[in-house]
Amino acid sequence: MTVHMAKDRAAKDPVDLALRQRGRASVDFITLLRSAGRDVVAAATEAMETIVPDPSVLPEDLEARFREVEAALVNEPSYRTQKLTHEYHARMHGVVAREAFEQVRDLVEGKLRCLDDGPATLTLDPDFHAPDYWSGVDIHRTLGGWDGHEFQGFIHSEIIHKKMVAYMFGDLYGQRRDVAALAPNSSYERILDMGCSTGYFTVALAQLYPEARITGVDLSPRTLEQAHRLANANGWAWRLYQCAAEKTPFASGSFDLVTSYIMLHEMPEAAIVDLMGEAFRLLEPGGDLLFADVTRFSDMDRLQEWKADTAARFGGEPHWRASAxxxxxxxxxxxxxxxxxxxxLGPNRYPHVLHARKA
Structure with missing residues (x-):
């Protein structure tokens, strides 16, 4: 295994964000509500394992399994409480984050607009038509989806991710750096990050391969705008494009490393097949593919699979089941x-990482 040397410094945030008291209190409340639910989840899990001591007896069909387990747990208080808190968080986290942003918009908007200029480039397509699997879908049940607010990329990155998700799950960059370091070469010249979103995984690539020319693509203009700000704040000359990862405008053999991080489960199977073909086309001979996504159902027992599928069902993940x-x-x-x-990787077999090479 090749050892990669990352830069010592962390990525510089585009804007130092200090929420006002009401917004901070609302963000803290909904985050702590979800986090406090860990004890409830543990109790609910214990109840599930008591009711279903042998997961192999559950139906093979997931819909039948869903009905059977739900019926068995319908009167279990910990399970009902878990569903209630998770449902409230799913519905309200986007609302709370947007309201918190609006309270400080007057303080940060000018700073954000200053980051439109810098070494990075952003190409948005005014005639772009998003794939059907993306259009009208509020991914993760975020209010208005990824593009429902002029600064939704900033809201998602700096409030939802860094003030909610990071509190619940820890270091947002460490796992991404671990995945990026799995690429077998010590250096790359031309990297494509498919589904780069607001740029968290792209940061890991920039830190591990500082000499590489990095290109990112995504469907969402608002998340691309935030990735653009992040790159400019750090002096990175990323090239960012709005396009479907499975249908890019780049010439064949344009890259020596093609990556994606936790994107595949947002796509239906047919689009993933197309994505693999596009990645193969874009790589030069000898180039590497590095994709990371959610834990495979094949690595779970039937109760674990039901839990993952149920969380995806209520968490705004319409393609998780087929993809996983x-x-x-x-x-x-x-x-x-x-x-x-x-x-x-990790104690819960997350993420699931694919490496492949174009001969």
């Missing part, structure tokens, strides 16, 4: 890649 059921190594091989192999 796919054998990514087999898909990569079908697209023409060689040496396709997968591995799981």
């Amino acid at each position: 059921s796919l054998d990514l190594a087999a898909l990569a091989a079908s697209a023409g890649f060689t040496d396709a192999k997968t591995q799981n």
Whole structure:
């Protein structure tokens, strides 16, 4: 395994964000509500394992399994409480984050607009038509989706991610750096980050491969704008484009590393197949593919699979079930890649990482 040397400094935030008291209190409340639910989740999990001591007896069909487990847990207080708190968080986290931003908009808007200029470039397509699987879908049940507010990219990155998600799940960059370091070469010249969103994984790539020319693509103009600000704040000359990752405008053989981080589960199976083919086309011979996504259902027992599927069902993840059921190594091989192999990181086998090479 090649050892990569990351830069010592962390990525510089585009804007130092200090929420006003009411916004901070609302963000803290909804975050603590979800986090405090960990004890409830533990109790609910214990109840599930008591009711279903042998997951193999559950129905193979997920819909039948859902009905059976729900019926068994309907009167279990911890499970009902867990569903209530998670549902409230899913519905309200986007509302709370947007309201918190509006309270400080007068303090940060000018600073954000100053970051429109810098070494990074952003190309938005005014005639862009998003794929059907994206249009009208509020991913993660975020209010208005990724583009429902002029500064939704900033709201998602700096409030939802850094003040809610990070509190619940810890370091947002560490796991991404771990995944980026799995690429087998010590250096790359031309990297494409598919589904770059607001740029968290792109930061890991920039830190690990500082000499590389980095390109990012995403469907969302608002998240791309935030990635653009982040790059300019750090002096990175990223090239960012609004396009579908499975149908990019770049010439064949344009890159020596193509990546994505936790994007595949947002796509239906047909789009993932197209994505693999596009990644193969874009790589030069000898180039590497590095994709990370959610834990495979094949790595879970039937109760764990039900829990993951249920969380996705109520968490605004319409394609999770189909995507998590796919054998990514087999898909990569079908697209023409060689040496396709997968591995799981972390104690919960998350994320699931695919590496493959174009011969």
